[in-house]
Each structure stands twice: as C-alpha cells, then as structure tokens.
C-alpha cells in the first residue's frame with residue numbers, strides 16, 4: 001500500500017484526502033495521479049510563498065533562475081497587451097548596500113541580487129487616458145506576484161519591498177523622473193523560515209451579488225411547466 005499524500009509529496013496540503021491504494025494499477029491511473037501532483041504543486045507554491053527577511057549571505061542564487069523568474073513576471077496580464085514594466089537587476093554589492101540604506105531595511109543588504117521593478121505609464125496613457133495610472137500599478141502587482149511565485153517554485157525566497165526613499169533609489173540607479181519605482185525584490189536563500197502570517201478567512205472577504213451582502217442567497221430552481 002502506498003499513501004497518496006506521500007506519493008504526491010505534499011504533507012501540508014489540506015485539500016486532498018490521504019487515500020491508500022495498491023501500487024500495481026494501470027497507465028490511466030498514473031496519469032491522473034501525475035495530474036493531481038501538478039495541481040498540488042501549484043497549491044503548495046501558493047501556500048509556501050511568504051515574505052522572507054533572513055537570507056544566507058554565503059549562498060548566491062543562480063543568475064539563470066532569476067532570469068527565469070523575471071520571464072514569468074513578463075508573462076503577467078497587461079491591459080491591451082501593452083507592456084509598461086522594466087526590471088533593473090542589481091548585483092553590485094555597493095549598490096545593494098546603498099539600496100538597503102534607501103529602504104532603511106538592513107536585511108536587504110544580505111542578498112546578492114535585487115530586482116527593482118519600474119513602470120512607465122506613458123505606454124498606457126495613449127490608449128487608456130485617466131485609467132492609465134491604475135492599470136500601470138495593477139500590471140506591476142500582477143507581474144510582481146508572478147515573479148514571487150516562481151522564486152518560491154525555484155527554491156528561492158524574496159520579499160516585496162515597497163517602503164523606500166524614491167528620491168534615493170532614483171539617484172542610486174539613475175532612474176529618470178518620469179519612471180515610477182514600484183518595488184524592490186531582494187532574492188536569496190532563506191536561512192530560517194519566517195513565521196507564516198495569518199490570512200483573513202475566505203468567508204470574511206466575500207460579498208455576494210452586491211457590496212456588503214455577506215450571505216449567499218440561493219435562487220430557487222425554475223421547475224419545468226407541466
């Protein structure tokens with residue numbers, strides 16, 4: 001007998017039951033199990049992602065992994081498929097220290113790479129006028145989340161850093177005034193797991209069919225006329 005959860009290597013997954021099965025069964029079942037494994041791996045990346053703030057100074061992430069994660073960010077949705085993001089890869093230790101100082105967050109100085117996410121809303125202004133600002137920020141958020149999830153998938157860790165002196169980061173990296181600095185993403189290997197933050201319950205975040213309606217009303221099913 002093999003435990004399904006062991007096979008799927010997802011001990012924290014709560015959405016699937018631990019089912020016992022005989023190991024000698026057909027190709028079709030193996031295919032279903034592999035499909036389940038893919039679904040559960042996705043869930044496990046979502047569940048594993050958290051803001052990491054204690055990094056191994058001695059272990060440098062692979063440059064190619066970082067490029068893979070940026071490539072995932074690039075694949076996020078864009079209004080009108082108009083890209084407006086630029087990613088500055090910072091690996092110079094002097095610049096990293098200066099950026100940590102600009103954020104007044106010392107943990108940032110421990111990493112070997114920081115991605116600075118920037119947007120240029122001019123690309124969206126021609127098509128979306130006054131909505132361009134909102135769309136630009138939303139696109140940045142979608143791209144950053146794609147990036148953070150891929151970083152977890154690659155066994156790395158990061159933290160979305162939004163608290164920094166715009167002026168100082170701009171000066172350090174010679175970013176023009178008309179470019180928005182959205183976030184800094186330090187990347188490294190985590191030393192010890194930061195305690196997972198409590199998240200709101202699904203129910204407490206839901207309204208149904210209108211703002212403020214916390215209960216879902218079931219519409220009675222129409223019976224066929226006789």
Ligand SMILES: Cc1cc2nc3c(=O)[nH]c(=O)nc-3n(C[C@H](O)[C@H](O)[C@H](O)COP(=O)(O)O)c2cc1C
Nearest residue numbers: 049050051052053105159160161162163164196197
């Ligand atoms: C827009 C934004 C800005 C953030 N800025 C910072 C920051 O400057 N420093 C930091 O340590 N974490 C920052 N965070 C991370 C949050 O503190 C973190 O996401 C939150 O506490 C929830 O924890 P979790 O990411 O582990 O789920 C930021 C997150 C967001 C979305």
